[in-house]
Amino acid sequence: MATNQKLTKKQKADRVRAAEERERREKERREAAERTKKIFTVVVCVILVLALGIPTVALAFLGTGA
Secondary structure (H helix, E strand, C coil): CCCCCCCCCHHHHHHHHHHHHHHHHHHHHHHHHHHEEEEEEHHHHHHHHHHHHHHHHHHHHHHCCC
């Protein structure tokens, strides 16, 4: 049996469908990774703002009370 045998139309259609499915899954995986990265960036920014803002506000209150 030769490995380069002719593919039937159904086999060609199945291969094309499988390739499209792989591409769709890869695209979804990339989009999910981008979303996760964006969420992580926002969370880190919020933590930094709180970490820098809370002590500043506390010092402002302590400074005016003295």
